[in-house]
Structures are given as structure tokens and as C-alpha cells.
Amino acid sequence: MTVTINKGDSGSSGLPGEPGNVGYIGLEGPAGPPGDQGPKGASGTMEDVKTQRRPAFSAVQPKIKDNRLLFTQTITNEANVYDTSTGAFSCSEAGYYYFTFQVVSLGDLCLQIWVKKHGVSGKKLLSFCDRNIRNQPQVNSGGSVLNLDPGDQVWIEADAKFRKIAGADVSSIFSGFLLYPKDEKSA
Known part of the structure; x- marks a missing residue:
């Protein structure tokens, strides 16, 4: 025999249960639409190339004094x-x-670019050496x-052992110039 039971009324809600474990992080959704364009910034100051300083030099006729080349x-x-008396470019x-x-050398020659930064004594930055067995002019x-x-x-300085530069009858030159000034923001 089959017994049928009628469903009773719902009871009152119980207390909330404990929170469950945190689930796995899902996949990242698609990027949203781009936002509105911001307001236009203020115009920067216009530089005048005509008033920009252009430090530059070229000097010839080197002689050696205390290993330093003075292009005179x-x-x-x-x-x-x-400065022809010191052989130095000053920024x-x-x-x-x-x-x-x-x-131009007439024998073995080693030359170095020296830099003095922020008042600290100078240091050798780069060295360039040529061996000249035949003692013929070479650059x-x-x-x-x-x-x-x-x-x-x-x-520019010469190595104390290898400093055979040619005389005034051949052309030797030291040059430097400003490529571009530092941006004030990055200085």
C-alpha cells in the first residue's frame, strides 16, 4: 500500500552557515572601452636656436707637458x-x-682621454695605442x-713610455663640441 503524506508549512530560517573556502581566480576579462581624452596640456616654451649657446673648439700644434698634450x-x-695653456676643454x-x-706619431704612441667631473681629480676614461715599428708618420x-x-x-694625455708625437710640420688636432644641451627635467 502506498501512503501519501501532505507537505507541511515552511519553517523559519536558520542561522547563517560558516563561509566557504575561497575559490580559484578566474580568467581576466576583456579590456573595457577606452576612457575619454584628457584636457590638452599647456604649450611648452619655444626655444630659439639663434640664442642657444654652441660651445665648440678645434686646436692644433700639440706639444707635451707633464704627459698632457697642449694643442697650442x-x-x-x-x-x-x-685653454691652450692647459690643453683642457672646460664645460x-x-x-x-x-x-x-x-x-700623428713618429713612434709608439698611447693617448688617453681624461675627464675631471664635479671638481674631483681627473681620471683616465679611454686609451688609444698605436705601435709604430718603422718610425714613420702614422695617425x-x-x-x-x-x-x-x-x-x-x-x-688628452700621452702615456709616459709611449709619447712620440710628430712635430709642427704635420697636422694633429683635438676638437670638441656640444651635441645638445641637457633637458632641465633630466639634469
């Missing part, structure tokens, strides 16, 4: 940045500078881009 005659010395404007030299050359600040100096 300037071809160009814009902003008076090269007056922060920026990125390019330096190059070509020096030793080198160059570099340097990040300089006002007061920094750059010069």
Missing part, C-alpha cells in the same frame, strides 16, 4: 671653452659633447660622446 693654436674656440653648459682627436685617433656638467674638464 686654436682654429675655432667658440665661447672660449679651450660651461650642461650637455652631451662629442670629442675627437687625431695625432693615432679616438673619440667619445661625454655627458658633462658646468666645471667638468676634458683633455
Whole structure:
């Protein structure tokens, strides 16, 4: 025999249960639509190329004094940045500078680019050496881009053992110039 029981009324709700375990992180959804464009920024100041300083020099006729090469005659010395009595370029404007030299040797020659930064004593940055067994004129050359600040100096020195430069009858040159000034925000 089959007994049928009628369903009774619902009882009152019980107390909430304990929270369950945290589930796994799902996949990232698609990117939303792009937001509205922000307001236009203020215009920057316009630089005038005509008023921008352009420090640059080229000097010839080297002689050696205490291993430093003094290029004694300037071809160009814009902003008076090269000193023939010390052989040093002195930075007056922060920026990125390019330096190059070509020096004729009559024997073994090692030349170095030296840099004095922030008043600290100079240090050898790069060295370029040529061996010259035949003692015939040959060119030793080198160059570099340097990040300089006002007061920094750059010069060329010869190694004490290998410093046979040719005389005034051949052309040797040391040059440098500002590629571009430092942005004030990145200085």
C-alpha cells in the first residue's frame, strides 16, 4: 500500500552557515572601452636656436707637458671653452659633447682621454695605442660622446713610455663640441 503524506508549512530560517573556502581566480576579462581624452596640456616654451649657446673648439700644434698634450693654436674656440695653456676643454653648459682627436706619431704612441667631473681629480676614461715599428708618420685617433656638467674638464694625455708625437710640420688636432644641451627635467 502506498501512503501519501501532505507537505507541511515552511519553517523559519536558520542561522547563517560558516563561509566557504575561497575559490580559484578566474580568467581576466576583456579590456573595457577606452576612457575619454584628457584636457590638452599647456604649450611648452619655444626655444630659439639663434640664442642657444654652441660651445665648440678645434686646436692644433700639440706639444707635451707633464704627459698632457697642449694643442697650442686654436682654429675655432667658440665661447672660449679651450685653454691652450692647459690643453683642457672646460664645460660651461650642461650637455652631451662629442670629442675627437687625431695625432700623428713618429713612434709608439698611447693617448688617453681624461675627464675631471664635479671638481674631483681627473681620471683616465679611454686609451688609444698605436705601435709604430718603422718610425714613420702614422695617425693615432679616438673619440667619445661625454655627458658633462658646468666645471667638468676634458683633455688628452700621452702615456709616459709611449709619447712620440710628430712635430709642427704635420697636422694633429683635438676638437670638441656640444651635441645638445641637457633637458632641465633630466639634469
